Amino acid sequence: MLSPTILETFQRLHAAALASDDPEPNAMTVATADAGGGVHARMVLLKTFDARGLTFFTRYDSDKGAQLEANPQVALCLLWKWLKPSAQVRIEGRAEKLPTAESDAYFATRERLSQLGAWASLQSQTLPDRATLERRVDEFERRFAGRDVPRPAEWGGYRVLPHMVEFWYAGEHRWNERERWEIFDGGWRKRQLYP
Numbered sequence: 001m002l003s004p005t006i007l008e009t010f011q012r013l014h015a016a017a018l019a020s021d022d023p024e025p026n027a028m029t030v031a032t033a034d035a036g037g038g039v040h041a042r043m044v045l046l047k048t049f050d051a052r053g054l055t056f057f058t059r060y061d062s063d064k065g066a067q068l069e070a071n072p073q074v075a076l077c078l079l080w081k082w083l084k085p086s087a088q089v090r091i092e093g094r095a096e097k098l099p100t101a102e103s104d105a106y107f108a109t110r111e112r113l114s115q116l117g118a119w120a121s122l123q124s125q126t127l128p129d130r131a132t133l134e135r136r137v138d139e140f141e142r143r144f145a146g147r148d149v150p151r152p153a154e155w156g157g158y159r160v161l162p163h164m165v166e167f168w169y170a171g172e173h174r175w176n177e178r179e180r181w182e183i184f185d186g187g188w189r190k191r192q193l194y195p
């Protein structure tokens with residue numbers, strides 16, 4: 001569980017980023033490692049955060065899903081460059097699949113075409129051509145015509161349970177500030193790091 005101070009700091013920065021000119025304040029890098037030690041990074045959208053951690057949604061059978069299955073250790077990185085001072089948040093922790101009810105609830109809020117896309121896109125697999133994807137969307141459109149689109153079993157959320165959170169603030173002359181929180185003996189401890 002995140003400490004109240006970490007959560008409040010994150011909430012304050014996130015709210016400021018939402019209010020800023022940032023076109024993608026919820027974009028975050030997710031880095032995963034595969035069983036062979038190779039590392040892989042890509043952006044996803046932060047959906048929720050609370051004392052338990054941060055959530056994002058994807059396909060469980062994507063490359064990232066396979067990597068998280070083999071090794072649930074994950075690193076997140078958010079950059080809020082429109083803030084003054086600009087801020088980076090680095091998070092390291094363990095990813096857990098969300099309970100299916102939480103994934104169902106979020107899937108139900110997505111627009112229909114996104115829901116159909118979740119069925120049609122075999123994320124991370126080879127796509128022969130764009131027309132194939134469009135044809136698959138049409139197929140699922142017909143399959144679910146006249147009724148709600150259910151959540152595909154292979155689509156859902158992860159919650160990242162942090163064991164390290166670092167707030168970084170840009171400073172003049174690159175004398176940036178780094179505030180690193182880590183779990184020691186079951187409690188969160190803070191230290192400053194050289195920039």
Ligand SMILES: Cc1cc2nc3c(=O)[nH]c(=O)nc-3n(C[C@H](O)[C@H](O)[C@H](O)COP(=O)(O)O)c2cc1C
Pocket residue numbers: 024027040042043044045046056057058059062063064065123124
């Ligand atoms: C700003 C941005 C937001 C994205 N959000 C998501 C997301 O929430 N979930 C997702 O699965 N992919 C998202 N993507 C696409 C991923 O970066 C990536 O291409 C995809 O998940 C496949 O990654 P993988 O092959 O490593 O599993 C986003 C891309 C960008 C640029």
